[in-house]
Amino acid sequence: MSVFFFKGVALFTPLVLFVMGAMGTFLNRRNLIIMLLCIELMLLAANLVFLTASVALDDINGQLLALWVMTAAAAETALGLALCVLHYRLRATLDVELINLMKGSQQNHAS
Amino acid sequence: MTSLVLRPLCFNSLHKKGLLMTSMFFLLSTGAWMSAALVLRSKNPVHSVFYLVLTFLHASGLLVLLGLEFFALLLLLVYIGALAIMFLFVVMLLDIPATELMAHQRGAYPVAGLLFVTLVISLVGLLWQPVETSPLVTPLWPVVQGGPLGLEFPETSWQTAAMSHSALAQLGVALYGVHVDLLLLASLLLLVAMIGAVALTLTRRVHAPLHDVFAQQSVDYQKVVSLVQQSTQAKTFT
């Protein structure tokens, strides 16, 4: 097997993870927690891209980027969960379909 | 800074593992995909969180294969130790019912299809790249072409090994020395998250009166006190 093949495969893993996360965010719209989990999945995939590239290129910047992404992911989780708790407190549900008080953002739903 | 970047990061241990590495790699990445798919498919949010933990475990296994032990540990400690537990707490706290799978997804198929097409295009672009030997790229898994004696193994120069820093030390220099400004900004990011989480979930008294602290502080007490005294005196005398 050639090196060329491996380079593609090493990027293949995080890309598939990323697309799973992205599709989960859009396709599988059940509740906010699941959407947050999908966003975490996407961030993990981005992290894997950075770290693999950092090893492949022998460069330290990718690892630094991965650290910033981890920080941002922690902050994002904290904020997202706070919003979840607040929303549950106000409306006693986390169904994404019901987060639609002001109609109009999704034209699909109107039709 | 340039000398920092140019130094080798000492991933020599990778060279010796050839075939085992590849099979482990395929195993771990398949495991990561499977558990990610289960995150999306499982009906109960608690199960989803557990499958997310499983995904992170597989990802940290991948990082160990890459030779990034520090990041593998970080992933285990930060993600699984902190974030996933936080998710579990919230999910169990809020008592979210297990929702029906794919309950609402009207009109979401075009978006998902677009994403899928993007994936296919990018994968084709990746796997069919015309030139692989870019001078910028060192091969991820070095191919051992020589015999078992391994003429291509890099000779260990003990002097450079003694002078060079480990990958972790270089990361430390880059984090705390070169890019310290970004470190400060990242700490502010965490500060925003902290303020935000506290400010959002704080239960305040709903009918609390509006206090203008400055106005309260700048009241001339002599006027207020004398006025009250006059009225009480008037009451007592009459």
Place this chain on the structure above:
Amino acid sequence: MAGGVFLRDGYSIQMESLLWIFATAVLAMSLSWQTPAGIVSPEFVSLTLLALLGQHLLISATDLMAMYVCLELQSFAIVVLCSMDYRSAYSLEAGIKYFLLSAFSSCLLLLGIGLIYWETGLTQCHHLVELLRTTSGEPSAGLWLGIWLVSMGLLWKLSAAPLHLWVADVYMGAVSCVTLFLSTLPKIALLGFWVHTWHPLWQSTFGSGLAVFSALSLMVGALAPMAQTHLKRLLALSSVGHMGFLLMPLSAGHEAFAALWTYLAIYLVTNLAMWGLLMWPFGRPGQSFAGPQYIWDFSALNQTSPAAATAWTGALLSLAGLPPVAGFLGKLGLFWWALNSHLYSLVGIALVATLLSTVYYLRVLKVAYVENPENWGSYGEIPPVSAYLVALSWGFLVVLLWHGAPLVLFSHWLALASSVFQPFNEIRRCFMRGPL
């Protein structure tokens, strides 16, 4: 600075001072409005300042790492600010929507950075530009996709047209002072970053592809607000149209950036006046609000408060870009430069969009001046700071069309300062080719 990820040149200094001057006005107006509106939030100022720090550094960022961290700093602060009114489900929903969509877009942005880094090993934008210029032929698929994804993330934050899904709900749900913050300051920062650092990369891969986004935003901005009766929704959707106008010079060429800055400055002043008028306590019989909400709140405004009606006229005419006020100057510059760069179809679309948007701007004025009032309502007492700021910006709007020379010269200076790297790179490229 230490890692060389921020570049402080004349351009970024001027843009940052523009940012802070406008932010001061926004903060003064918001703080004076919060007391009559009954909003108690001690964290407002600190979060705003943190977001401003992110925007300030974003303008001078030259590295993708720094760009990501600054962008996240400002968008997290904005998420918290959006759901500031913790009692209202609308405000919370605005926060959740902004959070989900901005998290999704920053994931795309991150994947883009990852692909760029994977292909080249670079995160410094100037190095990337040099790489693209010195290597011959098309960029590889990964690099192309990476630049596309990062640009999509940036356009998402700018709320350009196919990526404007969040804008109406977030603008409507958030508290007015947050909406004012959200609709103006990130645009300064992101446009500043785009022109300063990102534009050469975009231009060398996609050329004038922004014309498509510009045209789409113009169409959305012309058609979507037609059916709206809620004022904040109307303004939100019309801001998409203004984003289309702001993207026009970016697809035209480097000389056209002067028109961009003129338009942006006038747009900011207009927005300040308009949100000042929206953050003016308003009362219907038996009810009182923190500001007018629907179009029909303005019925008989000409009789109840002629000053407010005049101020609305000025602001709306300036948004529509009609001659007696300064908005015309901005539109004139845009059309002039777009015609100079032979973007005839884009100019055609922009003219039609201007015509259509005039309809709904004038509809508001028709309610205020012409129509018979069906329900009553009148403005209450305006906070003094807002009154001064509205009067000041209204004065600017009136004067700037006739005495706009300082503004035009300043924006020309900005355009020249942002293109200062171009000849330098050309010289370096010749030098690099020479010995070979």
